[in-house]
Amino acid sequence: MPVENAATAELIKSLPKAELHLHIEGSLEPELMMALAAKHQVTLPYATIDDVRRAYNFDNLQSFLDLYYLGASVLRDEDDFYRLMWDYLCKCKEDNVVHAEIMFDPQTHTERGIGFEVFMPGFMRAIAQAEKEWGQSTLLIMSFLRHLSEESAFETLEAAQPYLSMITAVGLDSSELGNPPQKFAQVFAKAKSLGLLRVAHAGEEGPAEYIWSALNDLDVHRIDHGVRSVDDPALMQTLAEKQMPLTVCPLSNIKLCVFSHMREHNILSLLDSGLLVTVNADDPSYFGGYLNDNYHALAAHLPITPEQIKTLAANSFKASFLAQDKKALWLAQVAAL
Numbered sequence: 392m393p394v395e396n397a398a399t400a401e402l403i404k405s406l407p408k409a410e411l412h413l414h415i416e417g418s419l420e421p422e423l424m425m426a427l428a429a430k431h432q433v434t435l436p437y438a439t440i441d442d443v444r445r446a447y448n449f450d451n452l453q454s455f456l457d458l459y460y461l462g463a464s465v466l467r468d469e470d471d472f473y474r475l476m477w478d479y480l481c482k483c484k485e486d487n488v489v490h491a492e493i494m495f496d497p498q499t500h501t502e503r504g505i506g507f508e509v510f511m512p513g514f515m516r517a518i519a520q521a522e523k524e525w526g527q528s529t530l531l532i533m534s535f536l537r538h539l540s541e542e543s544a545f546e547t548l549e550a551a552q553p554y555l556s557m558i559t560a561v562g563l564d565s566s567e568l569g570n571p572p573q574k575f576a577q578v579f580a581k582a583k584s585l586g587l588l589r590v591a592h593a594g595e596e597g598p599a600e601y602i603w604s605a606l607n608d609l610d611v612h613r614i615d616h617g618v619r620s621v622d623d624p625a626l627m628q629t630l631a632e633k634q635m636p637l638t639v640c641p642l643s644n645i646k647l648c649v650f651s652h653m654r655e656h657n658i659l660s661l662l663d664s665g666l667l668v669t670v671n672a673d674d675p676s677y678f679g680g681y682l683n684d685n686y687h688a689l690a691a692h693l694p695i696t697p698e699q700i701k702t703l704a705a706n707s708f709k710a711s712f713l714a715q716d717k718k719a720l721w722l723a724q725v726a727a728l
């Protein structure tokens with residue numbers, strides 16, 4: 392088994408990186424979950440922090456989502472959302488993630504009676520503070536839950552209207568199988584007409600067909616995950632020609648049994664096929680690591696070269712929603728390493 396060496400570890404640490412696939416609710420650490428449960432007298436099926444960690448053994452996406460929605464139930468007031476965002480942004484600083492495009496799931500909160508007027512000010516306070524303190528760059532992606540109806544997504548878009556200046560893009564997440572992208576074609580068209588950019592989870596557990604649907608029915612700028620594209624050579628060719636970014640999440644894919652072991656992950660073959668692949672953390676507190684941990688896991692188990700690591704970091708800026716001049720600045724810094 393290839394083992395990561397010290398020079399590789401140093402390269403991963405020193406590279407500036409962008410994170411493009413991160414669910415803020417998935418960065419809720421067990422310590423904060425238990426503290427907020429006590430604060431709000433929420434009963435969780437865990438007595439200790441170790442119990443929480445022990446529960447994080449998943450068979451598939453749904454078994455994770457069940458715990459993810461349960462965990463999010465402790466988020467109640469503006470301060471909770473501030474703290475959640477602040478803790479994640481501090482991890483960005485540690486990992487040299489200079490730019491983050493962060494997903495949040497409004498329906499996870501609005502369905503519990505907690506509205507945009509609670510979570511948006513909490514998120515924005517942390518984002519402004521991190522920008523002021525160390526120049527952190529952050530954008531927000533509002534993600535619709537695909538196990539709910541398109542009507543519910545429309546209601547969410549409507550509720551978001553006063554906050555649209557703070558939101559760059561819409562996304563699509565939650566239970567993929569049985570909820571294909573085309574179910575949300577109308578609401579994505581409406582989001583586009585409002586000037587919002589678009590991403591969607593596709594080809595995580597679902598078939599390559601769902602990736603076609605995200606491209607053709609939702610007119611997305613990026614595919615979240617997309618690892619099942621290898622099943623369809625014509626799709627691979629289209630993704631390569633369009634340089635359509637894939638936001639791949641290695642540790643997530645292992646925890647959710649998309650691949651049986653990191654040795655089996657197809658990220659290097661996606662890269663070799665000329666796809667614009669990026670590395671991301673997805674739900675770091677549930678999957679055992681933040682962005683640099685994902686790079687380290689690749690270096691420990693796959694024959695990845697320093698050049699490929701630099702390509703992945705450069706791709707994270709190319710695939711971002713940053714303005715061209717900012718992209719060029721970060722790309723020059725990556726190239727200089």
Ligand SMILES: Nc1ncnc2[nH]cnc12
Nearest residue numbers: 414564565566592673674
């Ligand atoms: N990996 C993932 N796939 C789908 N929905 C999610 N919500 C949070 N993480 C997710």
Ligand SMILES: [Zn+2]
Nearest residue numbers: 414564615673
């Ligand atoms: Zn995700």
